[in-house]
Amino acid sequence: MRQLCSVGSLDPKKVKGKIVYRLSGLDPIVEAGWVVAQAGGIGMVLANHQSTHLLTPRANLVPTSHVSAG
Numbered sequence: 001m002r003q004l005c006s007v008g009s010l011d012p013k014k015v016k017g018k019i020v021y022r023l024s025g026l027d028p029i030v031e032a033g034w035v036v037a038q039a040g041g042i043g044m045v046l047a048n049h050q051s052t053h054l055l056t057p058r059a060n061l062v063p064t065s066h067v068s069a070g
Contacts (some may be wrong), residue, residue, distance in 0.1 A: 007035055016040030023069060024048050033061035 010020070020036045024046040036044050043062050047069035 010035060010039035012039045017042060019043040019045060021045045037061045
């Protein structure tokens with residue numbers, strides 16, 4: 001699990017071909033998707049602290065699923 005997905009924060013050897021689980025709200029979702037894609041990740045699961053029915057749809061650079069963190 002990653003809390004931040006900033007440039008250079010993911011190890012491509014660990015991420016390539018995998019789905020990255022991270023907490024949302026700590027950095028821009030689109031930037032996080034780009035970081036995951038650059039590291040070779042194939043998707044993201046975003047754990048949201050707010051109710052998932054309040055989310056606004058957004059485009060992401062990798063397939064992304066939202067789940068409730070609380």
